[in-house]
Amino acid sequence: MAKPRLNVAMIGYDFMGRAHANAWRQVARFFADAPFQPVLKVVVGRTQDKVQEAAARLGFEEAATSWQEVVARRDVDVVDICTPGDSHAAIAVAAAEARKAILCEKPLANTLAEAQHMADAVRRAGVVNMVCHNYRRVPAVALAKRLIDDGQLGEIRHYRGTYLQDWIVDPSFPRVWRLQKARAGSGALGDILSHTMDLSRHLVGEPVEVSGLLKTFITERPLPEEPTRRAPVDVDDSAQALVKFDNGAVGYYEGSRFAPGRKNANRFEINGAKGSLVWDLERLNELELYVESGPLSGFRTLSVTDGQHPYIAAWWPPGHIIGYEHSFTHTVYDFLRAIAAGQSPRPDFQDGLRNQQVLDAIERSSATKQWMALPSHTSEEAP
Ligand SMILES: NC(=O)c1ccc[n+]([C@@H]2O[C@H](COP(=O)([O-])OP(=O)(O)OC[C@H]3O[C@@H](n4cnc5c(N)ncnc54)[C@H](O)[C@@H]3O)[C@@H](O)[C@H]2O)c1
Secondary structure (H helix, E strand, C coil): CCCCEEEEEEECCCHHHHHHHHHHHHHHHHCCCCCCEEEEEEEECCCHHHHHHHHHHHCCCEEECCHHHHHCCCCCCEEEECCCHHHHHHHHHHHHHCCCEEEEECCCCCCHHHHHHHHHHHHHHCCCEEEECHHHHCHHHHHHHHHHHCCCCCCEEEEEEEEECCCCCCCCCCCCHHHCHHHHCCCHHHHHHHHHHHHHHHHCCCEEEEEEEEECCCCEEEECCEEEEEEECCCCCEEEEEEEECCCCEEEEEEECCCCCCCCEEEEEEEECCEEEEEEHHHCCEEEEEECCHHHCCCEEEECCCCCCCCHHHCCCCCCCCCHHHHHHHHHHHHHHHHHHCCCCCCCHHHHHHHHHHHHHHHHHHHHCCCEECCCCCCCCCC
């Protein structure tokens, strides 16, 4: 029987736009129980010829240059926000007011005030909403979550999360949007440490106090469109934080784009009373597990490619590995099921707001050289 169709409007079409478009195209082809058949209805950009080319390449029916008009269209069911952070709030609030389901790229917003505004808007409108922290849905990470929740590691003591890249080590690399506070909100902090922190909230517990350290190594860079002129960099190149969690665990986050040789080294190690887990995005199908087992104790590497593992049954036989792009297909799959159920999946905008509170506290802690306590939860916040 044909599935009901769900019309998707995607705003932005470059890196994340390509990843999301691929996920929307694939999800119902692989997940037989996906409750809808997504239709790539319209993609939005700022320049007519470029967005038209993107629509043809990515498989959208239409191209448009006004997100305001598109978000208000009656034939649009889902608004998928793949633009830099400076436009997330305006698009999401308009989409909520137009009663659309919303998938928004991370970090939710550029500021705490914007994140609050967005969380309020979706709550008022009662629309399904989700933030795209896709790494939660890598099968090895989902298995780690299952093992921790089952108590296999015992009480959790440590979370050690690092996300390292090297793409701006060269001082002559131009000042792209990710290096401007007005466009990106922050640097490594919001861009990559936000993923590390989101995984800690997913796997370990709620951060309650942080001590942050932000550092900008290269404070001026050439303008992309005019390389002979230089302009200030007003975001962090490296972001670190010591963290205390609500359950007594302690931890460490590090996000840096100044780690030569580390291309996308998103990694965590979790130590519990009875065992440890290690995961690294660059070997994303593997999960290293240590559990005390007498003289045969030792780390072993699980190949998380078995049909019994999370999400894998939709793909290939055991050992036929999957990749980065699948994490987006899994995100979209859970988002579709959430729309069918009328209940937002995690991480939702409330999680996005909480994440923004942590980012904000790290930033304030770095500026004041003091530990910062996080606001306590209200009943409306995620547990
Ligand atoms: N989930 C992840 O792992 C992940 C990875 C990379 C980026 N991101 C996030 O995705 C978002 C986009 O990042 P990206 O790497 O795709 O950026 P990008 O520069 O590759 O693409 C941005 C797109 O947005 C469009 N755009 C910019 N301003 C716009 C506006 N006002 N109206 C309409 N279109 C506009 C651009 O034309 C471009 O198509 C950011 O929030 C970023 O933090 C998430």
